[in-house]
Amino acid sequence: MASKLMQRRRDRIDELAAGADEGVSLAKDAMRRMARNPVAITGASIIAVFAVLAVLSPVLAPKDPFIRYNELTDRLRPDAIPGPMPGFLLGSDQNGYDFFSRLLVGAQQTLIVGVMATLIGVSIGIVLGGLAGAIGGWVDTLLMRFTDIMLSFPSLLLAISIAALFARTSQWTVIIAVAMVAVPIFARLLRGSMLAQRHSDHVLAATALGVHRRTIVFRHMLPNALGPVIVQATLTLATAIIDAAALSFLGLGDPDPVRAEWGLMLANAQDYLEVKPELAFYPAIAIIVVALGFTLLGESLREALDPKTRR
Amino acid sequence: MALLEVRDLSVVFSRKGQSPFSAVDGVSFSVQPGQTVGLVGESGCGKSVTSLAIMGLLPRRSARVGGSVAFEGTELFSLSDKEMRDRRGKDLGMVFQDPLSSLNPVVPIGLQVTEVLERHRGMARKQARAEATELLNKVGIPDPTRRLSEYPHQLSGGMRQRALIAIALACRPRLLIADEPTTALDVTIQAQILSLLKELVAGTETALIMITHDLGVVAGLCDEVNVLYGGRIVERAERHELFAAPRHPYTHGLLDSIPRLDAARGEKLSPIRGSVADNIPWDGGCAFAPRCPNALRTCVEVTPELEWHEGRLLRCHNPVQPAALGVGSKEAR
Ligand SMILES: Nc1ncnc2c1ncn2[C@@H]1O[C@H](COP(=O)(O)OP(=O)(O)O)[C@@H](O)[C@H]1O
Numbered sequence: 001m002a003s004k005l006m007q008r009r010r011d012r013i014d015e016l017a018a019g020a021d022e023g024v025s026l027a028k029d030a031m032r033r034m035a036r037n038p039v040a041i042t043g044a045s046i047i048a049v050f051a052v053l054a055v056l057s058p059v060l061a062p063k064d065p066f067i068r069y070n071e072l073t074d075r076l077r078p079d080a081i082p083g084p085m086p087g088f089l090l091g092s093d094q095n096g097y098d099f100f101s102r103l104l105v106g107a108q109q110t111l112i113v114g115v116m117a118t119l120i121g122v123s124i125g126i127v128l129g130g131l132a133g134a135i136g137g138w139v140d141t142l143l144m145r146f147t148d149i150m151l152s153f154p155s156l157l158l159a160i161s162i163a164a165l166f167a168r169t170s171q172w173t174v175i176i177a178v179a180m181v182a183v184p185i186f187a188r189l190l191r192g193s194m195l196a197q198r199h200s201d202h203v204l205a206a207t208a209l210g211v212h213r214r215t216i217v218f219r220h221m222l223p224n225a226l227g228p229v230i231v232q233a234t235l236t237l238a239t240a241i242i243d244a245a246a247l248s249f250l251g252l253g254d255p256d257p258v259r260a261e262w263g264l265m266l267a268n269a270q271d272y273l274e275v276k277p278e279l280a281f282y283p284a285i286a287i288i289v290v291a292l293g294f295t296l297l298g299e300s301l302r303e304a305l306d307p308k309t310r311r
Numbered sequence: 312m313a314l315l316e317v318r319d320l321s322v323v324f325s326r327k328g329q330s331p332f333s334a335v336d337g338v339s340f341s342v343q344p345g346q347t348v349g350l351v352g353e354s355g356c357g358k359s360v361t362s363l364a365i366m367g368l369l370p371r372r373s374a375r376v377g378g379s380v381a382f383e384g385t386e387l388f389s390l391s392d393k394e395m396r397d398r399r400g401k402d403l404g405m406v407f408q409d410p411l412s413s414l415n416p417v418v419p420i421g422l423q424v425t426e427v428l429e430r431h432r433g434m435a436r437k438q439a440r441a442e443a444t445e446l447l448n449k450v451g452i453p454d455p456t457r458r459l460s461e462y463p464h465q466l467s468g469g470m471r472q473r474a475l476i477a478i479a480l481a482c483r484p485r486l487l488i489a490d491e492p493t494t495a496l497d498v499t500i501q502a503q504i505l506s507l508l509k510e511l512v513a514g515t516e517t518a519l520i521m522i523t524h525d526l527g528v529v530a531g532l533c534d535e536v537n538v539l540y541g542g543r544i545v546e547r548a549e550r551h552e553l554f555a556a557p558r559h560p561y562t563h564g565l566l567d568s569i570p571r572l573d574a575a576r577g578e579k580l581s582p583i584r585g586s587v588a589d590n591i592p593w594d595g596g597c598a599f600a601p602r603c604p605n606a607l608r609t610c611v612e613v614t615p616e617l618e619w620h621e622g623r624l625l626r627c628h629n630p631v632q633p634a635a636l637g638v639g640s641k642e643a644r
């Protein structure tokens with residue numbers, strides 16, 4: 001008796017709740033849950049600051065990051081690199097550029113590399129995983145064997161091998177190498193969640209209604225399978241930035257030392273660690289904080305989209 | 312001619328490394344236009360498999376389907392995939408057990424209704440939307456225009472099942488299969504959904520196959536009832552006859568395990584002994600024998616056939632005697 005009463009009350013509350021969030025989709029529901037999560041807010045704030053810096057860095061930079069300043073070069077000695085001085089917030093780098101301005105502009109370059117690599121990786125991964133999940137059969141087997149092989153290499157090693165295939169290294173070497181490492185991850189992820197969708201009740205129900213196969217794949221399977229991919233993409237942004245930095249560090253990226261990119265700055269600073277450790281320290285911190293931001297956001301997104309924690 | 316003629320339907324599941332499992336065996340029944348037929352039995356007896364076989368929805372790889380299913384004289388099993396897709400949702404509709412998981416969570420209710428209307432009735436989006444409003448209204452969903460733009464998780468369980476019924480009936484199928492449509496719902500909502508189904512099929516040509524483990528559900532709804540046990544029909548009778556005098560000990564047990572309002576105080580419900588878990592295959596005796604209060608020696612030696620017995624079909628060597636009813640099972644123990 002009591003339990004029945006409870007049940008009725010629960011239903012009533014559910015109904016009220018349902019009435020309150022009129023027209024709210026699952027995505028909005030997830031957004032609302034994220035907005036209440038301090039971890040999500042921290043991650044999103046970090047990324048927001050980073051994004052604003054990246055976009056506005058050309059305007060914000062107090063000096064031109066690509067000009068050697070005489071004030072700096074004059075004082076540049078093998079055992080001393082100028083520290084903070086009027087007009088130059090963090091002083092000079094090893095080549096006589098304004099270090100602070102280069103750090104700011106580096107945000108833009110790093111974001112571009114990370115986002116491009118992730119986008120390319122996700123796109124190819126979705127196509128391959130979607131095909132495998134929707135068609136099945138030998139297409140599935142073939143594609144999954146291929147991803148197995150790719151995944152059996154440590155990711156950085158794979159990225160290095162891919163980058164090493166290019167005759168001339170450039171920024172695109174890094175982007176493509178990092179993207180290719182992400183492809184099998186996304187392919188496998190989407191394929192798995194497409195398979196789960198294929199055996200789901202609502203896909204069976206749609207099939208029982210005679211809905212076209214195309215509609216079933218694109219309306220009933222794919223949108224429901226994308227959740228984990230979105231989460232993984234956010235997390236991949238973090239690793240893409242770190243991997244890109246690592247490739248630059250290893251000299252597999254753009255060889256032009258003038259380019260301001262955190263990984264490259266870090267790499268070029270290694271000979272001056274004893275003279276001016278900040279030259280390595282600041283880019284490294286920037287990379288870590290940004291990667292942390294994407295990781296925090298990705299993890300809280302995963303939590304918010306998890307049906308088990310929902311209501 | 313019958314609307315649906317199921318002949319000797321059998322489904323065998325075979326998985327790698329496992330011995331083949333016969334889920335449905337020699338099931339035959341027919342459904343007339345406008346008729347409501349019940350398929351009753353405990354969970355695991357093959358009700359869902361039977362309905363999925365009729366709809367052609369069993370996995371090709373693991374399920375071997377035998378026998379025949381004729382819909383208005385057309386043999387469904389010989390149709391091509393495309394022809395079958397054209398019939399599903401249009402001629403044959405289905406309502407599933409769990410209304411929440413049967414709806415696509417990321418698609419608004421409205422689109423899930425208009426989808427079938429566009430598919431089978433060739434309607435344009437706008438016309439389909441008007442029809443969808445009409446349909447939701449018909450199944451008793453208040454404020455249908457607003458509900459159309461809502462997502463499944465925003466509806467209550469009962470409302471979701473109403474929406475699913477609206478979707479299944481959108482193209483006015485001549486046969487609706489309802490697989491335990493009320494099992495996932497509250498008791499009070501159950502009654503509402505049942506009377507809605509009854510109301511929707513009454514006086515129309517739409518036939519209904521009502522699948523349930525609850526004889527109470529078929530009592531107010533079905534014209535004819537098939538009782539399934541271990542993948543076979545063990546008793547078939549017209550509803551009143553079945554309830555007045557269940558002859559198979561299994562049916563008798565099912566009826567006895569329904570709570571009754573007029574039961575004397577302190578009188579205990581009598582559930583059937585054991586469970587389907589101690590199922591034995593039908594060869595070499597009656598599958599129900601280990602749980603049967605009436606079991607004789609022949610029951611574990613000779614497999615009973617489905618035979619005519621005083622105006623009904625019965626698969627039993629030692630049926631319950633009508634005289635013993637009322638006091639019946641209590642004395643038997
Ligand atoms: N896809 C499947 N593969 C293997 N066995 C199955 C499958 N579907 C159902 N079964 C088995 O068939 C039997 C009947 O199942 P079902 O028809 O779902 O029972 P119910 O009467 O409760 O609806 C069960 O023993 C079940 O385990």
Ligand SMILES: [Mg+2]
Pocket residue numbers: 355358359360490491
């Ligand atoms: Mg079932």
